[in-house]
Amino acid sequence: MSVNAQSIILHQYDISPFSEKVRVVLGIKGLxxxxxxxxxxxxxxxxxALTGGYRKIPVMQIGADIYCDTQIIxxxxxxxxxxxxxxxxxxxGLGWGVGLWTDRTFFMAAVAVIFGGAPDAMGEEFKADRTKLMGRPFDTDAMVAGAPMMAEQLRAHLGWVDEQLGDGRDFLMGDKPGIVDANAYYNLAFIRWIFPAGAKSADAMPRLAAWERRVAAIGHGNRQDIPREVALDIAKAATSTEAVKADPGEPNGLKPGDRVTVMADDYGRDPISGELVSSSAQHIALKRNDPRVGDVVVHFPRAGFLAMRA
Ligand SMILES: N[C@@H](CCC(=O)N[C@@H](CS)C(=O)NCC(=O)O)C(=O)O
Known part of the structure; x- marks a missing residue:
């Protein structure tokens, strides 16, 4: 396969748990x-250059359309x-809401268990970077001190997943894998990669462990690696396919053509500004220009992001 303006490009890194969520979805769809x-x-x-300031991972690019956050991806x-x-x-509907559980409370328990157990797994530069990202100290001493409590939190989250499998189903919502599986799986994968001993409560839940193996067996679809410069060239040559669309119910009257700033409401709150192209209750798209990539349209979810007139 050769990469072009219709290709799915995932800006990611391998040990990124949120990327794993998307990779499982790509696997379910066999893409x-x-x-x-x-x-x-x-x-x-x-x-x-592609996002206009958003720095979190993953970001999906299809031509000149740039999708920020796993929910909108x-x-x-x-x-x-x-x-x-x-x-x-x-x-x-509520499959989306599950993402806010797994991405926030469950994810924070996984992070605390990993770095409480392996405080030096990623080095000092990583800690300094994550301190800036979170807007508060990435304090591994505090995580070591809090590890017993967070192990208890993690076991409770994993316990919900195990209980959901209690009637013998193969996947969380039935006999096929879907959005709830991709969400519930990635935190566990993250722990296994960085601090496997942190997953010992999962190993004590045989139904959960068998489900974890089934999700791992789905795979990631068909992946090929490309350099970053190739992705930028594709964005530069492509035109966004997002149509202009007004949102009659927009709570603050934002409409196409307005200058708007969007930012995450949790961490990594770097503002991204552009001209509104389309919006709905679940989606907002802003057009912006960058000297390297030309005109691009950057897409965000609404839940978990704040949009304001620039
Ligand atoms: N709400 C975001 C969260 C993404 C996120 O926190 N990603 C982590 C990596 S898995 C991140 O960006 N960390 C900082 C970085 O990689 O620079 C989503 O669902 O995509």
Whole structure:
């Protein structure tokens, strides 16, 4: 396969748990995609040229459309490639809400268990970078002190997943894998990569462990790696496919053509500004220009992001 303006390009790195969430979705859908390796810490000049300031990982690019945050990445994958669906029954709306559990409380428990058990796993530059990202000290001494409590939190989160499998189902919403599986899986994968001993409560839950093996066996679809410069050239040559669309219910009256700033409401709150192209209750798209990539449209989810008139 050769990379072009229709290709799925995932800006990611291999030990990124949020990238793993998307890789599992790519696996469920059996898609061809291109991985573009980004640095684990700042600076990330090529990524920021595409996003206009968003630095978190992963970011998906299709031509000159840039999707920031796993929620909007997965929504767009489902829109463009509806079969097989990530919705397997009973999860079409609240499946998204599960992401806010796994990305926030469950993820923070996983981070605390990993760095409480292996405080030096990633080195000083990483800690300094994550301190800036979080806006508070990435304090591994505090994580070591808090490790017993966080092991208890982690076991409780894993316990919900195990209980969900209690009727013998293969996947969390039934007999097929979907959005809830991709969400519940990636934190466990992250612990296994960096501090495997942190997963001992999972090993004590045989149903969970068997489910984990089933999700791992889905794989990641068909991946090929490309250099960052190739991805930037594709963005520069392409035109966004996002149509201008007004949002009659927009709570603050934002409309196409308005100058808008969007930022995450949790961490990595770097503001991104542009001209509104389209929006809905779940999506906002801003057009911006960068000397390296030309005109691009950057897409964000609404839940978990704040949009304001610039
Ligand atoms: N809400 C975001 C969270 C993404 C996130 O926190 N990603 C981590 C890596 S897995 C990150 O960006 N860390 C800082 C970095 O890589 O620079 C999403 O769902 O995509």
């Amino acid at each position: 061809d995609w291109f991985a573009c390796e980004e640095p684990v810490i700042m600076p990330k000049p090529e990524l920021v 997965i929504r767009e994958l489902e829109r463009r490639f509806p079969e097989p669906s990530i919705f397997v029954g009973g999860d079409r």
